Amino acid sequence: FNTIMYAQKAADISTISEKTLNSILEKNRTYSTQGKVADYIPELGKMDGKAIAFSVVEKNGRVVNVGDVHKKFTMQSISKIIALMIAVNEKGESGVFDKMGYFGTDKPFNHFSNLETTGKPLNPMMNAGAILTTSLISGEGEKPFLKILEMVRYITKDQTIDYSKSVYESEKSTGHRNRGMFYLMKNNGLISGNEDQLDNYFKQCSIELTAEDLAKIGYFFANQCVRFDGDAKYKNEEVAKLVESQMLIAGMYEFSGEYARTVGLPSKSGVGGGITVSVPGRMGIGVFSPALDQHGNSSAGYHMILDLVKQYGLSLF
Numbered sequence: 001f002n003t004i005m006y007a008q009k010a011a012d013i014s015t016i017s018e019k020t021l022n023s024i025l026e027k028n029r030t031y032s033t034q035g036k037v038a039d040y041i042p043e044l045g046k047m048d049g050k051a052i053a054f055s056v057v058e059k060n061g062r063v064v065n066v067g068d069v070h071k072k073f074t075m076q077s078i079s080k081i082i083a084l085m086i087a088v089n090e091k092g093e094s095g096v097f098d099k100m101g102y103f104g105t106d107k108p109f110n111h112f113s114n115l116e117t118t119g120k121p122l123n124p125m126m127n128a129g130a131i132l133t134t135s136l137i138s139g140e141g142e143k144p145f146l147k148i149l150e151m152v153r154y155i156t157k158d159q160t161i162d163y164s165k166s167v168y169e170s171e172k173s174t175g176h177r178n179r180g181m182f183y184l185m186k187n188n189g190l191i192s193g194n195e196d197q198l199d200n201y202f203k204q205c206s207i208e209l210t211a212e213d214l215a216k217i218g219y220f221f222a223n224q225c226v227r228f229d230g231d232a233k234y235k236n237e238e239v240a241k242l243v244e245s246q247m248l249i250a251g252m253y254e255f256s257g258e259y260a261r262t263v264g265l266p267s268k269s270g271v272g273g274g275i276t277v278s279v280p281g282r283m284g285i286g287v288f289s290p291a292l293d294q295h296g297n298s299s300a301g302y303h304m305i306l307d308l309v310k311q312y313g314l315s316l317f
């Protein structure tokens, strides 16, 4: 009986309308008052906790946006999936995963005690692995960062996207824990460069975009690295599968297992309040609401995704 009810409730994906997204957004707006805006990076603490936006990009590239659609925020950890794609394109999968694991985690994003045990980061989604991944992208100085920025501009088809200098400065001046990981990995022989490489990580976290841009990134990985308008310059099924698998097992950090149970889709969060979601072969979802839950994931964002997934039967499982 439940199965029949569920099948009837799962509406046709091509009917996702502004009205539907709006009603989900309004239903979950209240969660933005229950979480807390990240303030461990002082510049992030200045964000408007009440801002909220919800976007989807469907199979045909059609974009639907509701809420504070023009509001920009920093992508933070969501940049890690772009860096992973570039590093793997350059070095091959083994060139990256020789140096880190494919492991899931029960630990927060800035956990790094395994650098003392196995000597290697757990995965490329947590900070240690992400800092290492960015250091593997070729080029002197800020060149690796510029490759990440160019890739974000390509995927979103928006050449105006840039990074926030003030957030970057704030990250750099307070990121001592990340600096500690950087030097531990240098000590372990995983990183050979200088602190420019860590700066590239701080800069990639400071790239500013909208919820719509996140939906386009989600779409890209959901569709074998083909852009929302059909451009297939970077088409690569294996890289998309690799990135999506990491999003699924560690994209929401220690919440990833419970998230896989409730949402059941590859997703990546950032402490700026964004979450990007890939519905494999189908669509991308982008949400923004800066108040975070205890795991560092957007609180209203999670609940908006959950409602959309339930309404349209989008879970993989």
Ligand code: DON
Binding pocket: 075, 076, 077, 078, 109, 127, 171, 178, 202, 205, 269, 270, 271, 272, 296, 297
């Ligand atoms: O490394 C940091 O502290 C941040 N710039 C990025 C962390 C982040 O977004 C973690 N994810 N939720």
